Amino acid sequence: MGISVLPIVVDGPAHEHRTVCLEGGLDLECGVHLASLEVAYCTYGTLSPTRDNAILVCHALTGDQYLAEQHPLTGKPGWWSRMVGPGLPIDTDRYFVVCSNVLGGCMGTTGPRSICATTGKAWDSAFPPITMHDIVAAQAKLIDHLGIGRLFAVIGGSMGGMQALTWAADFPDRVFAAMPIATSPFHSAQNIAFNEVSRQAIFADPDWHDGHYRDFDAIPARGLGVARMMAHITYLSEEALSRKFGRRIRHDAATAVPASSSPSLFGEMFEVESYLRHQGSSFVRRFDANSYLTITRAMDYFDLAAEHDGDLANPFRESQTRFCVVSFSSDWLFPTSQSRLLVRALNRAGANVSFVEIESDRGHDAFLLEEPDFDRTIRGFINGAAEHAALLAGEG
Ligand SMILES: CC(=O)SCCNC(=O)CCNC(=O)[C@H](O)C(C)(C)COP(=O)(O)OP(=O)(O)OC[C@H]1O[C@@H](n2cnc3c(N)ncnc32)[C@H](O)[C@@H]1OP(=O)(O)O
Protein backbone atom coordinates (compact mmCIF):
# COMPACT_ATOMS: atom_id res chain seq x y z
CA MET A 1 0.00 0.00 0.00
CA GLY A 2 1.42 3.37 -0.96
CA ILE A 3 1.22 6.14 1.61
CA SER A 4 2.07 9.77 1.33
CA VAL A 5 2.38 11.77 4.51
CA LEU A 6 2.06 15.52 4.58
CA PRO A 7 3.96 17.47 7.23
CA ILE A 8 2.21 18.05 10.54
CA VAL A 9 1.19 21.67 10.92
CA VAL A 10 0.79 23.23 14.31
CA ASP A 11 -2.39 25.29 13.95
CA GLY A 12 -4.70 22.94 15.84
CA PRO A 13 -4.46 19.68 17.73
CA ALA A 14 -1.47 17.55 16.71
CA HIS A 15 -2.51 15.70 13.62
CA GLU A 16 -1.35 13.91 10.52
CA HIS A 17 -2.65 14.15 7.02
CA ARG A 18 -2.14 11.15 4.77
CA THR A 19 -3.30 9.69 1.52
CA VAL A 20 -3.27 5.91 1.34
CA CYS A 21 -3.67 3.72 -1.72
CA LEU A 22 -5.66 0.72 -0.51
CA GLU A 23 -4.95 -2.61 -2.12
CA GLY A 24 -7.65 -4.40 -4.05
CA GLY A 25 -9.60 -1.30 -5.02
CA LEU A 26 -13.32 -1.35 -4.30
CA ASP A 27 -16.33 -3.18 -5.68
CA LEU A 28 -19.12 -0.64 -5.97
CA GLU A 29 -22.78 -1.46 -5.51
CA CYS A 30 -23.44 -0.50 -9.13
CA GLY A 31 -21.20 -3.40 -10.25
CA VAL A 32 -18.18 -1.33 -11.26
CA HIS A 33 -14.84 -2.30 -9.77
CA LEU A 34 -12.62 0.65 -8.87
CA ALA A 35 -9.16 -0.78 -9.51
CA SER A 36 -7.51 1.92 -7.47
CA LEU A 37 -8.81 3.28 -4.19
CA GLU A 38 -7.06 6.20 -2.59
CA VAL A 39 -8.31 7.66 0.66
CA ALA A 40 -7.16 11.00 2.04
CA TYR A 41 -7.59 11.37 5.77
CA CYS A 42 -6.54 13.24 8.89
CA THR A 43 -5.95 11.75 12.32
CA TYR A 44 -5.75 13.47 15.69
CA GLY A 45 -4.61 12.07 19.02
CA THR A 46 -3.03 8.69 19.67
CA LEU A 47 -4.37 5.21 19.08
CA SER A 48 -4.30 3.29 22.36
CA PRO A 49 -2.21 0.10 22.59
CA THR A 50 -5.47 -1.90 22.66
CA ARG A 51 -6.80 0.10 19.66
CA ASP A 52 -10.09 0.70 21.41
CA ASN A 53 -10.23 4.51 21.44
CA ALA A 54 -10.84 5.35 17.77
CA ILE A 55 -13.61 7.76 16.82
CA LEU A 56 -14.48 8.09 13.15
CA VAL A 57 -15.99 11.47 12.31
CA CYS A 58 -17.87 11.46 9.00
CA HIS A 59 -18.24 14.69 7.08
CA ALA A 60 -21.28 16.14 5.37
CA LEU A 61 -21.94 16.77 1.68
CA THR A 62 -19.28 19.39 1.08
CA GLY A 63 -17.04 18.77 4.05
CA ASP A 64 -13.70 17.03 3.97
CA GLN A 65 -10.99 15.52 6.12
CA TYR A 66 -9.87 18.91 7.44
CA LEU A 67 -11.80 18.44 10.63
CA ALA A 68 -9.77 20.42 13.13
CA GLU A 69 -6.92 22.13 11.37
CA GLN A 70 -6.51 24.83 8.80
CA HIS A 71 -8.06 24.08 5.45
CA PRO A 72 -5.43 24.22 2.70
CA LEU A 73 -7.74 25.88 0.16
CA THR A 74 -9.70 28.31 2.31
CA GLY A 75 -7.18 29.00 5.06
CA LYS A 76 -10.07 28.66 7.52
CA PRO A 77 -10.08 26.48 10.66
CA GLY A 78 -11.29 22.91 10.21
CA TRP A 79 -15.05 22.55 10.04
CA TRP A 80 -15.30 21.08 13.57
CA SER A 81 -12.30 22.80 15.19
CA ARG A 82 -14.51 23.88 18.02
CA MET A 83 -15.57 20.29 18.70
CA VAL A 84 -12.39 18.24 18.20
CA GLY A 85 -9.19 18.88 20.16
CA PRO A 86 -7.56 18.51 23.57
CA GLY A 87 -10.20 18.90 26.28
CA LEU A 88 -12.97 19.54 23.72
CA PRO A 89 -16.13 17.39 23.52
CA ILE A 90 -14.34 15.02 21.13
CA ASP A 91 -11.21 14.98 23.24
CA THR A 92 -8.03 14.20 21.33
CA ASP A 93 -6.19 13.71 24.64
CA ARG A 94 -8.32 10.57 25.08
CA TYR A 95 -9.40 9.52 21.63
CA PHE A 96 -7.78 8.79 18.30
CA VAL A 97 -9.95 10.69 15.85
CA VAL A 98 -10.05 9.82 12.16
CA CYS A 99 -11.74 11.82 9.42
CA SER A 100 -11.46 10.88 5.75
CA ASN A 101 -12.58 12.58 2.59
CA VAL A 102 -15.51 10.55 1.23
CA LEU A 103 -15.34 8.39 -1.87
CA GLY A 104 -16.41 10.60 -4.77
CA GLY A 105 -14.96 13.68 -3.09
CA CYS A 106 -12.46 16.18 -4.41
CA MET A 107 -9.95 16.53 -1.60
CA GLY A 108 -7.73 13.55 -2.34
CA THR A 109 -9.96 10.48 -2.04
CA THR A 110 -10.80 8.64 -5.27
CA GLY A 111 -13.49 10.56 -7.11
CA PRO A 112 -14.33 12.12 -10.47
CA ARG A 113 -10.97 13.88 -10.69
CA SER A 114 -9.09 10.58 -10.30
CA ILE A 115 -7.62 8.65 -13.19
CA CYS A 116 -9.64 5.71 -14.51
CA ALA A 117 -7.32 2.71 -14.81
CA THR A 118 -9.02 1.53 -18.03
CA THR A 119 -8.91 4.76 -20.01
CA GLY A 120 -5.88 6.37 -18.40
CA LYS A 121 -7.90 9.60 -18.27
CA ALA A 122 -9.69 11.38 -15.45
CA TRP A 123 -13.15 9.97 -14.80
CA ASP A 124 -14.83 13.38 -14.65
CA SER A 125 -18.58 12.86 -15.26
CA ALA A 126 -18.00 9.18 -16.15
CA PHE A 127 -17.29 8.42 -12.48
CA PRO A 128 -19.64 5.60 -11.53
CA PRO A 129 -22.66 6.22 -9.31
CA ILE A 130 -21.90 5.50 -5.68
CA THR A 131 -24.00 4.88 -2.61
CA MET A 132 -23.64 5.51 1.11
CA HIS A 133 -22.64 1.83 1.42
CA ASP A 134 -19.78 2.38 -1.03
CA ILE A 135 -18.66 5.46 0.90
CA VAL A 136 -18.67 3.48 4.13
CA ALA A 137 -17.00 0.44 2.51
CA ALA A 138 -14.11 2.70 1.46
CA GLN A 139 -13.86 4.03 5.02
CA ALA A 140 -13.92 0.47 6.37
CA LYS A 141 -10.90 -0.34 4.21
CA LEU A 142 -9.13 2.64 5.72
CA ILE A 143 -10.05 1.53 9.24
CA ASP A 144 -8.71 -1.97 8.41
CA HIS A 145 -5.53 -0.36 7.14
CA LEU A 146 -5.16 1.51 10.44
CA GLY A 147 -5.42 -1.82 12.25
CA ILE A 148 -8.62 -0.90 14.06
CA GLY A 149 -11.11 -3.72 14.55
CA ARG A 150 -13.93 -1.93 16.31
CA LEU A 151 -14.51 1.80 16.35
CA PHE A 152 -15.31 3.26 19.74
CA ALA A 153 -17.67 5.66 18.00
CA VAL A 154 -18.85 6.86 14.62
CA ILE A 155 -20.16 10.42 14.66
CA GLY A 156 -21.46 12.59 11.85
CA GLY A 157 -23.89 15.33 10.93
CA SER A 158 -26.17 15.49 7.91
CA MET A 159 -24.66 13.16 5.30
CA GLY A 160 -22.14 12.29 8.01
CA GLY A 161 -25.09 10.95 10.01
CA MET A 162 -26.16 8.83 7.04
CA GLN A 163 -22.68 7.32 7.13
CA ALA A 164 -22.88 6.73 10.90
CA LEU A 165 -26.16 4.85 10.39
CA THR A 166 -24.73 2.89 7.48
CA TRP A 167 -21.72 1.90 9.56
CA ALA A 168 -24.02 0.62 12.32
CA ALA A 169 -26.14 -1.26 9.79
CA ASP A 170 -23.33 -2.72 7.66
CA PHE A 171 -20.74 -3.36 10.37
CA PRO A 172 -22.70 -3.87 13.61
CA ASP A 173 -19.76 -5.56 15.33
CA ARG A 174 -17.39 -2.76 14.50
CA VAL A 175 -19.28 0.18 16.02
CA PHE A 176 -19.53 0.48 19.80
CA ALA A 177 -21.36 3.79 19.73
CA ALA A 178 -22.98 5.84 16.99
CA MET A 179 -24.16 9.43 16.94
CA PRO A 180 -26.21 10.39 13.89
CA ILE A 181 -26.79 14.15 14.00
CA ALA A 182 -29.20 16.34 12.00
CA THR A 183 -29.84 13.47 9.65
CA SER A 184 -32.40 10.98 8.46
CA PRO A 185 -32.59 7.28 7.59
CA PHE A 186 -33.73 8.27 4.08
CA HIS A 187 -33.39 11.27 1.82
CA SER A 188 -36.81 12.87 1.57
CA ALA A 189 -38.60 13.83 -1.64
CA GLN A 190 -38.10 17.49 -0.71
CA ASN A 191 -34.36 17.00 -0.30
CA ILE A 192 -34.07 15.07 -3.56
CA ALA A 193 -35.96 17.93 -5.18
CA PHE A 194 -33.50 20.52 -3.83
CA ASN A 195 -30.58 18.42 -5.03
CA GLU A 196 -32.14 18.16 -8.46
CA VAL A 197 -32.42 21.95 -8.73
CA SER A 198 -28.73 22.20 -7.81
CA ARG A 199 -27.81 19.65 -10.44
CA GLN A 200 -29.86 21.36 -13.12
CA ALA A 201 -28.11 24.65 -12.34
CA ILE A 202 -24.78 22.93 -13.04
CA PHE A 203 -26.03 21.28 -16.24
CA ALA A 204 -27.34 24.62 -17.51
CA ASP A 205 -23.94 26.27 -17.26
CA PRO A 206 -22.36 26.75 -20.72
CA ASP A 207 -19.05 25.67 -19.15
CA TRP A 208 -20.50 22.30 -18.14
CA HIS A 209 -19.34 20.52 -21.35
CA ASP A 210 -21.12 17.30 -20.38
CA GLY A 211 -18.95 17.13 -17.31
CA HIS A 212 -15.67 17.20 -19.22
CA TYR A 213 -15.13 20.88 -18.41
CA ARG A 214 -11.55 20.29 -17.35
CA ASP A 215 -10.69 19.24 -20.93
CA PHE A 216 -11.81 22.75 -21.91
CA ASP A 217 -9.86 24.36 -19.08
CA ALA A 218 -13.19 25.53 -17.70
CA ILE A 219 -15.37 25.02 -14.64
CA PRO A 220 -19.15 25.43 -14.48
CA ALA A 221 -18.68 28.13 -11.87
CA ARG A 222 -22.00 29.89 -12.38
CA GLY A 223 -23.99 26.69 -12.15
CA LEU A 224 -22.10 25.36 -9.16
CA GLY A 225 -22.32 28.76 -7.47
CA VAL A 226 -26.08 28.94 -7.95
CA ALA A 227 -26.39 25.34 -6.75
CA ARG A 228 -24.62 26.30 -3.53
CA MET A 229 -26.63 29.51 -3.09
CA MET A 230 -29.86 27.58 -3.30
CA ALA A 231 -28.60 24.76 -1.07
CA HIS A 232 -27.22 27.20 1.48
CA ILE A 233 -30.70 28.64 2.05
CA THR A 234 -31.81 25.17 3.09
CA TYR A 235 -29.00 24.98 5.67
CA LEU A 236 -30.26 28.05 7.52
CA SER A 237 -33.65 29.14 8.82
CA GLU A 238 -35.97 32.06 8.34
CA GLU A 239 -35.05 33.30 11.82
CA ALA A 240 -31.32 33.10 11.13
CA LEU A 241 -31.62 34.93 7.82
CA SER A 242 -33.88 37.60 9.31
CA ARG A 243 -31.54 38.12 12.23
CA LYS A 244 -28.42 38.29 10.06
CA PHE A 245 -29.78 40.47 7.26
CA GLY A 246 -33.44 41.37 7.61
CA ARG A 247 -34.34 43.49 4.59
CA ARG A 248 -31.19 45.55 4.76
CA ILE A 249 -29.91 46.99 1.51
CA ARG A 250 -26.23 46.82 0.74
CA HIS A 251 -25.34 50.41 -0.08
CA ASP A 252 -21.90 49.70 -1.49
CA ALA A 253 -23.42 47.46 -4.18
CA ALA A 254 -20.72 48.43 -6.62
CA THR A 255 -18.07 46.83 -4.43
CA ALA A 256 -20.16 43.91 -3.25
CA VAL A 257 -19.45 40.38 -4.38
CA PRO A 258 -20.24 40.40 -8.09
CA ALA A 259 -23.13 38.38 -9.40
CA SER A 260 -21.93 35.45 -11.43
CA SER A 261 -23.80 36.61 -14.51
CA SER A 262 -26.26 39.50 -14.47
CA PRO A 263 -25.80 42.81 -12.70
CA SER A 264 -28.03 43.66 -9.77
CA LEU A 265 -31.23 45.25 -11.06
CA PHE A 266 -31.86 48.83 -10.01
CA GLY A 267 -28.26 49.25 -8.82
CA GLU A 268 -28.81 47.99 -5.31
CA MET A 269 -29.01 44.65 -3.65
CA PHE A 270 -30.16 43.23 -0.37
CA GLU A 271 -27.49 42.09 2.08
CA VAL A 272 -28.90 38.59 1.89
CA GLU A 273 -28.26 38.52 -1.87
CA SER A 274 -24.69 39.65 -1.35
CA TYR A 275 -24.25 36.99 1.33
CA LEU A 276 -25.53 34.22 -0.92
CA ARG A 277 -23.31 35.34 -3.77
CA HIS A 278 -20.38 35.18 -1.38
CA GLN A 279 -21.36 31.68 -0.28
CA GLY A 280 -21.67 30.61 -3.93
CA SER A 281 -18.38 32.06 -5.13
CA SER A 282 -16.34 30.86 -2.15
CA PHE A 283 -17.76 27.37 -2.60
CA VAL A 284 -16.73 27.22 -6.24
CA ARG A 285 -13.14 27.86 -5.20
CA ARG A 286 -13.06 24.74 -3.04
CA PHE A 287 -15.37 22.18 -4.63
CA ASP A 288 -15.68 20.22 -7.86
CA ALA A 289 -18.96 20.07 -9.79
CA ASN A 290 -18.68 16.37 -10.68
CA SER A 291 -18.04 15.51 -7.02
CA TYR A 292 -21.10 17.58 -6.09
CA LEU A 293 -23.23 15.61 -8.56
CA THR A 294 -21.81 12.26 -7.46
CA ILE A 295 -22.28 12.86 -3.75
CA THR A 296 -25.73 14.48 -3.96
CA ARG A 297 -26.85 11.39 -5.89
CA ALA A 298 -25.45 9.09 -3.21
CA MET A 299 -27.51 11.03 -0.66
CA ASP A 300 -30.62 10.75 -2.82
CA TYR A 301 -30.25 6.96 -3.07
CA PHE A 302 -30.07 6.62 0.70
CA ASP A 303 -33.05 4.77 2.15
CA LEU A 304 -32.19 2.25 4.84
CA ALA A 305 -35.73 0.92 5.29
CA ALA A 306 -36.25 0.28 1.57
CA GLU A 307 -33.10 -1.82 1.53
CA HIS A 308 -34.38 -3.93 4.42
CA ASP A 309 -37.83 -5.06 3.34
CA GLY A 310 -39.37 -1.71 4.17
CA ASP A 311 -38.74 -1.98 7.90
CA LEU A 312 -36.24 0.45 9.34
CA ALA A 313 -35.85 -1.72 12.44
CA ASN A 314 -34.42 -4.58 10.38
CA PRO A 315 -30.88 -3.25 9.85
CA PHE A 316 -30.54 -2.73 13.61
CA ARG A 317 -31.92 -5.97 14.99
CA GLU A 318 -29.29 -7.69 17.18
CA SER A 319 -27.34 -4.41 17.22
CA GLN A 320 -25.17 -3.94 20.30
CA THR A 321 -24.32 -0.37 19.30
CA ARG A 322 -25.27 2.47 21.66
CA PHE A 323 -27.02 5.19 19.67
CA CYS A 324 -27.60 8.83 20.43
CA VAL A 325 -29.77 10.51 17.79
CA VAL A 326 -29.57 14.31 17.73
CA SER A 327 -31.75 16.79 15.88
CA PHE A 328 -32.12 20.59 15.90
CA SER A 329 -35.53 22.15 16.45
CA SER A 330 -35.30 24.58 13.50
CA ASP A 331 -33.78 22.12 11.00
CA TRP A 332 -36.38 21.95 8.23
CA LEU A 333 -34.06 20.03 5.87
CA PHE A 334 -33.61 17.05 8.20
CA PRO A 335 -36.47 17.73 10.60
CA THR A 336 -36.83 16.24 14.06
CA SER A 337 -39.74 14.13 12.78
CA GLN A 338 -37.27 12.10 10.69
CA SER A 339 -35.02 11.56 13.71
CA ARG A 340 -38.07 10.40 15.66
CA LEU A 341 -38.82 7.82 12.96
CA LEU A 342 -35.29 6.54 13.35
CA VAL A 343 -35.52 6.43 17.14
CA ARG A 344 -38.80 4.52 16.98
CA ALA A 345 -37.24 1.99 14.62
CA LEU A 346 -34.21 1.59 16.88
CA ASN A 347 -36.56 1.04 19.80
CA ARG A 348 -38.49 -1.57 17.83
CA ALA A 349 -35.17 -3.26 17.08
CA GLY A 350 -34.41 -3.34 20.82
CA ALA A 351 -31.36 -1.14 20.36
CA ASN A 352 -29.82 1.01 23.07
CA VAL A 353 -30.88 4.49 21.98
CA SER A 354 -31.23 7.97 23.37
CA PHE A 355 -32.58 11.01 21.59
CA VAL A 356 -31.90 14.71 22.03
CA GLU A 357 -33.55 17.57 20.21
CA ILE A 358 -31.41 20.69 20.60
CA GLU A 359 -33.36 23.96 20.77
CA SER A 360 -31.82 26.24 18.19
CA ASP A 361 -33.19 28.71 15.67
CA ARG A 362 -30.21 28.42 13.33
CA GLY A 363 -31.44 25.64 11.07
CA HIS A 364 -29.65 22.58 9.73
CA ASP A 365 -26.11 23.97 9.88
CA ALA A 366 -26.52 24.52 13.65
CA PHE A 367 -24.43 21.38 14.08
CA LEU A 368 -21.46 23.34 12.70
CA LEU A 369 -21.99 26.29 15.02
CA GLU A 370 -21.49 27.15 18.68
CA GLU A 371 -24.40 25.45 20.47
CA PRO A 372 -23.47 24.78 24.12
CA ASP A 373 -26.28 22.24 24.62
CA PHE A 374 -25.06 20.30 21.62
CA ASP A 375 -21.47 20.29 22.93
CA ARG A 376 -22.73 19.00 26.28
CA THR A 377 -24.73 16.30 24.50
CA ILE A 378 -21.72 15.04 22.56
CA ARG A 379 -19.47 15.12 25.61
CA GLY A 380 -22.07 13.36 27.75
CA PHE A 381 -22.72 10.63 25.19
CA ILE A 382 -19.02 9.92 24.69
CA ASN A 383 -18.35 9.86 28.43
CA GLY A 384 -21.33 7.58 29.01
CA ALA A 385 -20.25 5.23 26.26
CA ALA A 386 -16.70 5.15 27.66
CA GLU A 387 -18.05 4.21 31.11
CA HIS A 388 -20.16 1.48 29.54
CA ALA A 389 -17.14 0.19 27.60
CA ALA A 390 -15.05 0.16 30.79
CA LEU A 391 -17.80 -1.74 32.61
CA LEU A 392 -17.99 -4.34 29.85
CA ALA A 393 -14.21 -4.66 29.83
CA GLY A 394 -14.29 -5.20 33.61
CA GLU A 395 -16.96 -7.89 33.25
CA GLY A 396 -14.99 -9.58 30.48
C1 LIG B 1 -20.00 18.75 8.39
C2 LIG B 1 -19.10 19.20 7.33
O1 LIG B 1 -18.58 18.38 6.71
S1 LIG B 1 -18.84 20.86 7.07
C3 LIG B 1 -19.44 21.18 5.59
C4 LIG B 1 -18.66 22.15 4.80
N1 LIG B 1 -18.59 23.43 5.40
C5 LIG B 1 -19.63 24.25 5.36
O2 LIG B 1 -20.70 24.01 4.89
C6 LIG B 1 -19.33 25.58 5.96
C7 LIG B 1 -19.89 26.62 5.08
N2 LIG B 1 -21.04 27.06 5.70
C8 LIG B 1 -21.03 28.19 6.42
O3 LIG B 1 -20.06 28.93 6.56
C9 LIG B 1 -22.33 28.48 7.02
O4 LIG B 1 -22.65 29.77 6.71
C10 LIG B 1 -22.36 28.32 8.49
C11 LIG B 1 -23.81 28.37 8.85
C12 LIG B 1 -21.82 26.99 8.93
C13 LIG B 1 -21.51 29.39 9.17
O5 LIG B 1 -22.25 30.28 9.86
P1 LIG B 1 -21.61 31.61 10.46
O6 LIG B 1 -20.34 31.30 11.18
O7 LIG B 1 -22.72 32.23 11.18
O8 LIG B 1 -21.15 32.41 9.17
P2 LIG B 1 -22.09 33.14 8.11
O9 LIG B 1 -23.18 32.29 7.65
O10 LIG B 1 -22.47 34.46 8.68
O11 LIG B 1 -21.09 33.38 6.90
C14 LIG B 1 -19.93 34.10 7.10
C15 LIG B 1 -19.37 34.45 5.74
O12 LIG B 1 -20.34 35.21 5.00
C16 LIG B 1 -19.76 36.49 4.66
N3 LIG B 1 -20.81 37.49 4.71
C17 LIG B 1 -21.59 37.80 5.76
N4 LIG B 1 -22.45 38.78 5.42
C18 LIG B 1 -22.22 39.06 4.12
C19 LIG B 1 -22.80 39.98 3.20
N5 LIG B 1 -23.81 40.77 3.55
N6 LIG B 1 -22.30 40.01 1.96
C20 LIG B 1 -21.28 39.20 1.60
N7 LIG B 1 -20.71 38.30 2.42
C21 LIG B 1 -21.17 38.25 3.67
C22 LIG B 1 -18.72 36.72 5.72
O13 LIG B 1 -17.75 37.68 5.27
C23 LIG B 1 -18.14 35.34 5.88
O14 LIG B 1 -17.30 35.08 4.79
P3 LIG B 1 -16.12 33.99 4.89
O15 LIG B 1 -16.77 32.68 5.31
O16 LIG B 1 -15.53 33.95 3.54
O17 LIG B 1 -15.18 34.49 5.96
Ligand SMILES: N[C@@H](CCO)C(=O)O
Ligand atom coordinates in the same frame (compact mmCIF):
# COMPACT_ATOMS: atom_id res chain seq x y z
N1 LIG C 1 -23.35 22.83 5.12
C1 LIG C 1 -22.93 21.46 5.23
C2 LIG C 1 -24.02 20.57 5.62
C3 LIG C 1 -24.97 20.26 4.51
O1 LIG C 1 -25.75 19.18 4.85
C4 LIG C 1 -22.27 21.02 3.94
O2 LIG C 1 -22.20 21.82 3.02
O3 LIG C 1 -21.78 19.92 3.87
